[in-house]
């Protein structure tokens with residue numbers, strides 16, 4: 001992917017200090033989403049990473065992972081599975097608790113969302129401590145999926161989140 005594209009995306013990410021809590025610098029991606037060309041190129045960099053790979057489904061993390069994940073699944077012509085915060089999915093679920101950079105949470109996945117042995121790619125906007133993605137990985141494997149890769153637009157490298165995802169290969173495009 002062209003360096004120029006990555007520079008433009010990086011320039012559009014807005015730092016919002018002390019959101020949602022004091023001491024957190026929130027990486028706001030809405031300036032990317034509201035710009036047609038930037039939104040398209042942000043989805044294209046995920047697609048570039050996934051071209052020519054055999055993937056059965058994309059799992060996107062609530063809520064910003066849905067934005068990129070569903071666009072990628074649509075373009076690849078494969079299924080999209082939402083991994084949601086507790087209490088949002090209507091059918092029977094598997095769940096996993098985890099801790100966040102700013103709090104505690106529980107994620108859920110429909111028990112029939114993934115068939116045994118399906119090749120899964122996990123997508124979210126940002127990798128911070130890795131707690132959310134690690135619980136996603138646990139859930140994907142619990143329902144029989146084969147998590148082959150996790151991809152993020154942004155990675156906060158100083159939080160070492162990718163360690164929690166081992167041995168799953170992790171790709172990110174904008175590193176801080």
Ligand code: AMP
Nearest residue numbers: 025026027101126127128129130131132
């Ligand atoms: P973590 O479990 O710590 O890796 O947190 C990742 C999840 O929380 C992702 O779904 C992100 O969207 C969100 N998140 C965590 N920290 C930030 C941050 N500094 N800016 C924006 N989103 C964040």
